[in-house]
Amino acid sequence: MxxxxxxxxxxxxxxxxxxxxxxxxxxxxxxxxxxxxxxxxxxxxxxxxxxxxxxxxxxxxxxxxxxxxxxxxxxxxxxxxxxxxxxxxxxxxxxxxxxxxxxxxxxxxxxxxxxxxxxxxxxxTLGVLSPGQGVLGMMGGRAASAREWFFPGPVGISSRSGGITTSMAYYLAQAGIGASTLVHVGGDPIVGLPHPAVMRLFEQDPATKAIVMFGEIGTSQEEQVADLIEAGALTKPVIAYIGGKSARSGTRFSHAGAIIEGGRGTHEGKVARLRDAGATVVDAFNNIPAATRDVLARIGALEPKGAVS
Incomplete structure (x- = not known):
């Protein structure tokens, strides 16, 4: 699925x-x-x-x-x-x-x-891609690269950055971990399917066993994901990385929706909120594959292709 x-x-x-x-x-x-x-x-x-x-x-x-x-x-x-x-x-x-x-x-x-x-x-948005099934938009750039970079697996990917959507899937694949679907939610302040809505879809998808999320400063999308976890509406484990640690108030970070105003939407606040809710939050982008492997192993969802050789 x-x-x-x-x-x-x-x-x-x-x-x-x-x-x-x-x-x-x-x-x-x-x-x-x-x-x-x-x-x-x-x-x-x-x-x-x-x-x-x-x-x-x-x-x-x-x-x-x-x-x-x-x-x-x-x-x-x-x-x-x-x-x-x-x-x-x-x-x-x-x-x-x-x-x-x-x-x-x-x-x-x-x-x-x-x-x-x-x-x-x-x-x-760059769009959506389900490895081996279909792509909407421009994810992967070319069909040949999309086939080479991504393969099916148990991890759903949701990201506020198009480039990081593909980067996360690529580095997970290099670590032997496939993806169910890649979703770039979009970089604007208001988007149709923000992180919480995507999480609800992944929660209902039997092929998705864990979710990797790239968040940013600005908006309350990541805090709302924490709310879902605490409410029991999101039971699948979440591995998250939040960009924008060095951004100052009033400074836009990369995307139109990634801006801190009046102390809201800060990196520190998002990290603390997600950790308090039980998500695994990594401090460095390159820690995502190892953290994801650990989570999949813990829940018994590390598929043979992703097994340690």
Whole structure:
């Protein structure tokens, strides 16, 4: 199993004829993702990589059949209208790749998604990847590298940094530890599926035995994960690393959502809160594989491929 993407999901690409849309469609299709249609207004009737292109999401649904997921490669000012179009058509998961989406647009998308029972990842996300099953967005860069770097296993990965999402999965794989799903939640202050929501999905996934999380200063996502652990809503072990230890108040750390204001969202506070709740928090990024191996061994989930030779 996996969360969000697997081989059965039917995927639409909005903005498929653009440079990014075309390049990432090649990645997704080559990796095995079931990309069934693309949409670019005014470009309907074309075929991209063997995938039919339509003018509207409604037309794509009517001609290609029901669609589970839409991946958006749309200029930021147009993201809201494209997202609302997909939600109105009945698509239940959106992956919003672009950054610089206006925050009020994100709030409107979130409201529409909630009313429709839909979910969205991002904005400002590399996407989602389930090793051996499918990729949404641009995780892994190329299909060949994604196949080489990642393999299936018992660890779910949730991260606020795109580069660190792939880095964690890569170094875990080098240590013989595979992943169930990689999720880059997005680097903006407001995202559709923040860490706590991703944790709830991993909690329900039988293939995920432990969760590795990269957190940052700013927002309360990591503290909310601690709340879930304490409430018993998250029972699977969490291994966490929190970036931004040296950041000062008012200074943005890497991403738009990674900023300390008035003493809130600090590195120290997040580390203490997670440790108090029972999570394993490492002090250095390169300690993640060893800590994860120890946790998997403790719960009897260290698979043969990850066994110490």
């Amino acid at each position: 996996a969360i969000l993407i697997d081989a059965t999901k039917r995927v639409l690409v909005q903005g498929i004829t653009g440079r990014e849309g075309l390049a990432r469609t090649r990645l997704m299709a080559s990796y095995g993702t079931q990309v069934v249609a693309g949409v670019t207004p005014g470009k309907g009737g074309q075929t991209i990589e063997g995938i039919p292109v339509y003018d509207t999401v409604g037309e794509a649904w009517e001609q290609s059949g029901p669609i589970d997921i839409s991946v958006l490669f749309i200029p930021a000012p147009l993201v809201k209208s494209a997202a609302l179009e997909s939600i109105a058509a009945g698509i239940k998961l959106l992956v919003i790749v672009p950054d610089r989406v206006p925050i009020y647009d994100v709030l409107e998308i979130a409201d529409a998604a909630q009313r429709a029972g839909a979910l969205f990842v991002g904005p400002n």
